[in-house]
Amino acid sequence: AKAAGRRTFMRYDDAMDVATRQRATLSGALRKVLDRGELRLAFQPRLALADSRITGVEALLRWSSDEHGEIAPADFIPLAEESGLILEIGEWVLREACLTLRRWQQHGVGGLTVAVNVSVLQLLRGDFPEVVRRVLGDVGLAPEALELELTESVLMANAEQTAAKLQAFRAIGVSLAIDDFGTGYSSLAYLKRLPITTIKIDKAFIDDLSHDPEDAAITSTVITMAHSLGLNVVAEGVETEAQLRFLSQHRCDEIQGFWLAQPLDPHACLAFIRNWTQAQGA
Ligand code: C2E
Ligand code: CA
Ligand code: CA
Ligand code: CA
Numbered sequence: 001a002k003a004a005g006r007r008t009f010m011r012y013d014d015a016m017d018v019a020t021r022q023r024a025t026l027s028g029a030l031r032k033v034l035d036r037g038e039l040r041l042a043f044q045p046r047l048a049l050a051d052s053r054i055t056g057v058e059a060l061l062r063w064s065s066d067e068h069g070e071i072a073p074a075d076f077i078p079l080a081e082e083s084g085l086i087l088e089i090g091e092w093v094l095r096e097a098c099l100t101l102r103r104w105q106q107h108g109v110g111g112l113t114v115a116v117n118v119s120v121l122q123l124l125r126g127d128f129p130e131v132v133r134r135v136l137g138d139v140g141l142a143p144e145a146l147e148l149e150l151t152e153s154v155l156m157a158n159a160e161q162t163a164a165k166l167q168a169f170r171a172i173g174v175s176l177a178i179d180d181f182g183t184g185y186s187s188l189a190y191l192k193r194l195p196i197t198t199i200k201i202d203k204a205f206i207d208d209l210s211h212d213p214e215d216a217a218i219t220s221t222v223i224t225m226a227h228s229l230g231l232n233v234v235a236e237g238v239e240t241e242a243q244l245r246f247l248s249q250h251r252c253d254e255i256q257g258f259w260l261a262q263p264l265d266p267h268a269c270l271a272f273i274r275n276w277t278q279a280q281g282a
Pocket of ligand 3: 200
């Protein structure tokens with residue numbers, strides 16, 4: 001049946017649109033990226049509004065393919081998820097992110113956390129908490145320095161399985177953030193039952209903060225409710241002074257976005273953090 005399926009597929013090959021063909025080629029190339037060393041991480045800093053200190057960085061995956069050039073995560077992460085490769089890639093990301101923070105600590109830049117994006121497949125795999133524990137041990141990084149970012153949809157899709165996993169991470173001492181908050185269907189009341197520490201308000205709400213009264217209302221409400229649940233709030237995709245002012249006035253804890261810095265390679269990010277800290281007179 002498999003062979004027949006493939007034959008059918010081949011027969012329609014001519015009709016395949018460019019996007020489909022490109023996906024097939026990309027998946028093939030993706031299979032080899034780990035061996036070829038084509039992946040790297042960019043790091044985007046996060047700023048605490050109360051005292052203008054850098055609190056940590058988010059690790060963001062980058063793929064520069066020899067054959068296809070620079071490919072955006074939004075284009076290749078879904079492919080890596082479909083093929084299951086995300087498990088291997090995700091563990092590489094975790095290790096590399098922890099190693100980078102450990103190196104910075106050894107260069108005298110301490111007190112930061114590193115946030116790592118986790119895909120649904122990684123979370124559902126039985127031993128992911130064990131993988132995290134092992135990587136932290138290998139690297140020599142304290143669990144408190146690691147935050148895992150999970151999207152709302154991931155958490156809601158597998159609520160029961162997920163809750164137990166999240167408890168395991170918290171038992172290790174790792175922080176947990178809900179990414180892209182507001183884009184899914186979860187309510188803050190529901191989140192109360194999950195052992196999360198941080199919510200990241202999606203960029204979609206931040207974009208029009210200054211012009212759209214509804215987005216402004218949602219954002220300020222989310223901040224207030226999150227605080228009443230004892231959660232740390234991060235605004236994503238902050239690009240303008242006006243957004244910064246609004247978030248500051250409404251007591252958002254932290255911001256991340258181009259206003260502060262773009263995702264940077266590790267060396268540039270370390271330099272940025274040092275300069276920023278120096279300018280703050282710390
Ligand atoms: P995300 O986790 O929501 O990451 C934030 C995205 O917004 C990043 O895009 C970042 O470069 C971008 N961004 C940050 N500040 C600004 C801003 O002020 N303006 C604008 N326009 N964009 C901003 P990026 O790096 O292309 O990543 C896209 C998505 O790919 C991420 O969204 C995340 O869902 C996924 N991703 C990235 N790295 C990983 C990874 O290692 N593992 C997994 N599973 N997913 C990842
Ligand atoms: Ca994220
Ligand atoms: Ca996000
Ligand atoms: Ca996003």
